[in-house]
Amino acid sequence: MSTPDDFLTPNAPTWCPGCGNFGMWRALRTAYSELGLPFDKLAVVWGIGCHGNGADFTKCQGFHALHGRALPVATGLHLANPELTVVVEMGDGDAFGIGLGHFAHSCRRNLDLTSITHDNQVYGLTTGQASPTTEQGVHTPSTPTGVLERPVNTVGLAIAEGATFVARGFSDDVEHLTGLMKAAITHKGFAVLDVFQPCVTWNKLNTHAWFRERVYRLEDEGWDPTDRAKAMALTLENFSEMTCTPEECRIPIGVIYQEEGRPTYADGLTQVAGPLWKQALAPRDITRALAEQS
Amino acid sequence: MQADPRGPSRRDVQVKIGGAAGFGIKAAGRTLARCFTQGGLHTFDLTEYPSLIRGGHNVYQVRVSPDEIHSHVLPVDVLVALNTETVERHHEEVVDGGAIIYDPKTTSVESVPDPKRLCIVAVPLDDIVVEAGGQRIMRNVAALGAVLGLTGYPLSFLTDSLVAQFAHKGPEIAKVNVEVATKGREFALKAACPFPVHLEPVPNALPQILVDGNEAVGLGALAAGIGMYCAYPMTPASTLLHYLAAHDHEYGVVVKHTEDEIAAMNTVIGASFAGARAMCATSGGGFSLMVEGLGLAGVSESAIVVGVFTRPGPATGLPTWTEQSDLRFVLHAAQGEFPRVVLAPGDRTDAFELTWKAFNLADQLQTPVILLGDTYLSDNRESVAPFDTAAVCVDRGKIVTDGDIATHPEALDDAGMYLRYKVTPDGLSTRALPGVTGALQVMNSYEHDEYGYGAQGEEVANRVAQNEKRLRKLDRACGLVPPPALFGADPSTAEISILCFGSTKGPVREAIGWLAREGVNVAVMQIVTIWPFPVHEVSEFMDRSKRTMVVEGNATGQLEGLIRQKCLRAPDWRINRYDGRPFSPEQIFETVREVVLGVHA
Ligand SMILES: Cc1ncc(C[n+]2csc(CCOP(=O)(O)OP(=O)(O)O)c2C)c(N)n1
Ligand code: SF4
Numbered sequence: 100m101s102t103p104d105d106f107l108t109p110n111a112p113t114w115c116p117g118c119g120n121f122g123m124w125r126a127l128r129t130a131y132s133e134l135g136l137p138f139d140k141l142a143v144v145w146g147i148g149c150h151g152n153g154a155d156f157t158k159c160q161g162f163h164a165l166h167g168r169a170l171p172v173a174t175g176l177h178l179a180n181p182e183l184t185v186v187v188e189m190g191d192g193d194a195f196g197i198g199l200g201h202f203a204h205s206c207r208r209n210l211d212l213t214s215i216t217h218d219n220q221v222y223g224l225t226t227g228q229a230s231p232t233t234e235q236g237v238h239t240p241s242t243p244t245g246v247l248e249r250p251v252n253t254v255g256l257a258i259a260e261g262a263t264f265v266a267r268g269f270s271d272d273v274e275h276l277t278g279l280m281k282a283a284i285t286h287k288g289f290a291v292l293d294v295f296q297p298c299v300t301w302n303k304l305n306t307h308a309w310f311r312e313r314v315y316r317l318e319d320e321g322w323d324p325t326d327r328a329k330a331m332a333l334t335l336e337n338f339s340e341m342t343c344t345p346e347e348c349r350i351p352i353g354v355i356y357q358e359e360g361r362p363t364y365a366d367g368l369t370q371v372a373g374p375l376w377k378q379a380l381a382p383r384d385i386t387r388a389l390a391e392q393s
Numbered sequence: 394m395q396a397d398p399r400g401p402s403r404r405d406v407q408v409k410i411g412g413a414a415g416f417g418i419k420a421a422g423r424t425l426a427r428c429f430t431q432g433g434l435h436t437f438d439l440t441e442y443p444s445l446i447r448g449g450h451n452v453y454q455v456r457v458s459p460d461e462i463h464s465h466v467l468p469v470d471v472l473v474a475l476n477t478e479t480v481e482r483h484h485e486e487v488v489d490g491g492a493i494i495y496d497p498k499t500t501s502v503e504s505v506p507d508p509k510r511l512c513i514v515a516v517p518l519d520d521i522v523v524e525a526g527g528q529r530i531m532r533n534v535a536a537l538g539a540v541l542g543l544t545g546y547p548l549s550f551l552t553d554s555l556v557a558q559f560a561h562k563g564p565e566i567a568k569v570n571v572e573v574a575t576k577g578r579e580f581a582l583k584a585a586c587p588f589p590v591h592l593e594p595v596p597n598a599l600p601q602i603l604v605d606g607n608e609a610v611g612l613g614a615l616a617a618g619i620g621m622y623c624a625y626p627m628t629p630a631s632t633l634l635h636y637l638a639a640h641d642h643e644y645g646v647v648v649k650h651t652e653d654e655i656a657a658m659n660t661v662i663g664a665s666f667a668g669a670r671a672m673c674a675t676s677g678g679g680f681s682l683m684v685e686g687l688g689l690a691g692v693s694e695s696a697i698v699v700g701v702f703t704r705p706g707p708a709t710g711l712p713t714w715t716e717q718s719d720l721r722f723v724l725h726a727a728q729g730e731f732p733r734v735v736l737a738p739g740d741r742t743d744a745f746e747l748t749w750k751a752f753n754l755a756d757q758l759q760t761p762v763i764l765l766g767d768t769y770l771s772d773n774r775e776s777v778a779p780f781d782t783a784a785v786c787v788d789r790g791k792i793v794t795d796g797d798i799a800t801h802p803e804a805l806d807d808a809g810m811y812l813r814y815k816v817t818p819d820g821l822s823t824r825a826l827p828g829v830t831g832a833l834q835v836m837n838s839y840e841h842d843e844y845g846y847g848a849q850g851e852e853v854a855n856r857v858a859q860n861e862k863r864l865r866k867l868d869r870a871c872g873l874v875p876p877p878a879l880f881g882a883d884p885s886t887a888e889i890s891i892l893c894f895g896s897t898k899g900p901v902r903e904a905i906g907w908l909a910r911e912g913v914n915v916a917v918m919q920i921v922t923i924w925p926f927p928v929h930e931v932s933e934f935m936d937r938s939k940r941t942m943v944v945e946g947n948a949t950g951q952l953e954g955l956i957r958q959k960c961l962r963a964p965d966w967r968i969n970r971y972d973g974r975p976f977s978p979e980q981i982f983e984t985v986r987e988v989v990l991g992v993h994a
Contacts, residue, residue: 171662200652376826
């Protein structure tokens with residue numbers, strides 16, 4: 100049985116002290132070890148952002164891809180070798196800005212992947228500009244007079260587009276988050292886990308304390324995650340509006356929606372079984388295809 | 394009508410079928426070509442169509458000859474006009490003594506000013522079909538019957554093909570088709586035209602296949618063991634997506650029409666990481682979206698094959714026409730410097746061979762390999778000898794697919810840690826697939842160290858070592874890539890030497906045959922591997938030539954510029970074409986004659 104420390108590399112984390120990424124990293128390594136995932140069969144694909152630096156700190160088969168393009172890389176990796184466990188880590192800019200199209204399409208494909216978003220509601224690595232999940236009205240270097248548009252309803256989008264596991268976590272609640280990560284990874288189908296990850300350097304609004312006052316665990320209130328319409332309705336509540344008080348704005352964390360048994364994208368690929376590298380051990384016999392051309 | 398360089402003793406016939414989009418012209422043209430190749434003749438097709446699904450003017454040409462041919466030609470010997478517009482647009486292309494086949498009920502030939510120079514054959518296509526109790530689309534069959542009647546070619550090749558084609562629909566449909574074809578032929582015979590060329594099957598001819606460029610690429614990819622193909626539809630690459638999708642179950646390939654070209658490229662990179670042979674293809678617009686991913690493949694040392702099939706740009710450009718204007722684009726696409734290989738097939742046989750070789754090169758060099766084609770190659774079928782599948786080999790390079798990395802000490806550091814990006818003399822590191830026991834790694838879009846970690850990537854010594862390591866792979870490539878191909882005379886005895894790349898090869902080869910008959914010997918070098926550029930071969934070829942000419946389908950002389958830059962030599966002449974149409978052999982023939990003999994057309 101491995102321990103969370105078995106997923107460490109020689110590189111020490113470079114995140115700012117107090118960054119929410121530490122909690123997520125801890126929870127993920129704990130989840131990997133508790134699930135008994137061998138690190139050479141665990142593939143993790145990162146986008147570009149502060150979160151992506153986890154590629155240096157996490158022992159696995161990693162791919163530190165392009166900004167916004169982690170999902171397509173993970174899709175190719177997963178479909179080319181369905182025997183690997185594939186986890187995708189993205190920033191909110193990655194997943195819901197530049198890569199939003201890939202996110203929406205990945206949901207509707209129900210790929211057997213785990214999509215974990217480090218949602219700090221800001222662009223961390225590029226020094227604090229507004230992100231697609233920054234709340235309306237917030238002042239940032241790219242929006243000095245306040246963000247004019249609404250934030251992306253990340254979990255609502257995932258449900259609408261067909262993800263079969265949709266959850267939210269909070270990086271300070273490591274134990275709860277670990278459970279969510281394990282559930283997301285073991286879920287068969289596209290699992291979306293959007294994690295509130297306070298950025299202590301650039302986001303002075305959505306801080307650790309701000310979330311602590313507001314989050315509550317859905318399961319504590321007997322939430323039934325199998326009702327898609329109810330789940331959708333929950334995501335439409337404005338539970339994180341900047342002006343509202345903790346009493347007015349309670350923010351649910353936990354599994355919002357889960358549907359089991361729906362076929363995954365790979366289930367539809369009946370023409371292949373096992374890793375695709377086995378298709379290229381020797382030249383294929385194309386006699387039949389050539390005969391079509393006569 | 395210009396003088397026909399094929400000469401009075403020509404043995405070939407070019408048939409042009411024209412009508413509105415939706416008339417089934419492409420299917421008819423392909424059936425006609427099949428009739429001829431089944432009889433041992435050679436064919437070359439040319440399809441031209443606007444970017445419309447219905448209503449636009451479409452033409453499909455089939456050139457047929459008992460001799461080997463390499464391209465279309467300009468003159469038309471038989472024009473099958475399925476509407477009046479076809480007559481109006483194309484009657485001038487018909488040679489003296491040539492024929493126009495038309496249905497007087499639907500089509501007018503009034504626009505032909507000098508009908509006496511032609512044989513105008515009225516075939517009541519619609520009535521024939523109605524009498525036989527067939528559907529309107531079958532008038533193409535009647536027209537094909539008339540073409541065979543006119544050229545004296547046995548109808549059995551058409552009727553056999555129809556019977557085979559419609560066998561699954563029941564004997565009745567096949568019977569009606571045969572009846573319609575027979576009637577069409579009878580009308581042509583009744584016209585008793587003195588058609589100048591008689592086509593006959595060649596006994597004991599070698600077998601041939603009929604393929605277009607995209608089918609050839611698809612076949613090459615299948616033979617090479619492709620595991621995943623991703624694309625977003627874009628003319629002229631879309632038919633490759635269709636081809637591979639139609640064969641995915643038979644051959645066990647994952648074919649994905651992704652949400653965009655960015656996804657196509659990045660998905661292919663992910664599949665390559667897992668060890669699949671993976672490819673994406675598109676035209677210039679889609680490739681623009683793939684460019685950042687191309688750089689990712691370069692820095693992460695991913696083995697991928699990318700097809701870029703050029704149509705005239707910029708932006709949406711001329712979607713269904715041809716050009717060779719993306720040469721510089723594919724050479725320089727993506728920020729930073731990394732090794733890439735660019736291969737430019739000139740015909741369908743090249744397309745098959747270079748595609749399977751591209752997969753080997755990508756694996757051997759762990760870097761992107763680009764297949765640079767164009768619409769003229771992608772869309773048009775040619776009859777060729779069946780592809781040499783016995784020559785296909787699979788070389789996956791320095792790869793560990795399974796087992797334990799501990800059994801590959803050359804890939805490990807002193808502590809037994811796997812070095813994905815180990816610095817080696819030839820720049821190649823051992824690639825362990827994810828899943829190999831103990832082989833921990835990070836493929837990285839950031840500059841990275843030998844383990845793949847980005848944290849130490851910025852160190853000066855490391856950056857230089859990794860950058861140089863990757864670029865050394867290009868030196869390695871020089872010994873692996875296909876050399877330029879030579880045709881025609883030896884440059885030292887030739888009046889002129891032509892340098893070209895890609896599909897221009899066909900019209901150039903056709904033209905030099907005609908020129909040789911006029912006593913003008915021409916040497917041709919087709920630059921097959923564009924990158925790494927064959928500096929030595931090109932320089933030597935130019936040095937041995939009396940004069941040199943670059944023939945390329947773009948306005949700015951992209952190949953010419955490359956020759957000047959890499960070989961420090963200046964070609965003497967150039968022919969550029971950028972009107973969306975392919976080079977015709979006539980254009981090359983006339984220009985060379987003008988240059989060499991001072992003869993003006
Ligand atoms: C194509 C492209 N555009 C812009 C960038 C610059 N860039 C790097 S990270 C980033 C945004 C980071 O925000 P997020 O995805 O939320 O990640 P975080 O840093 O907050 O973890 C941007 C814009 C890039 N790397 N690539
Ligand atoms: S900038 Fe923000 S997100 Fe990035 S490491 Fe620092 S605290 Fe974390």
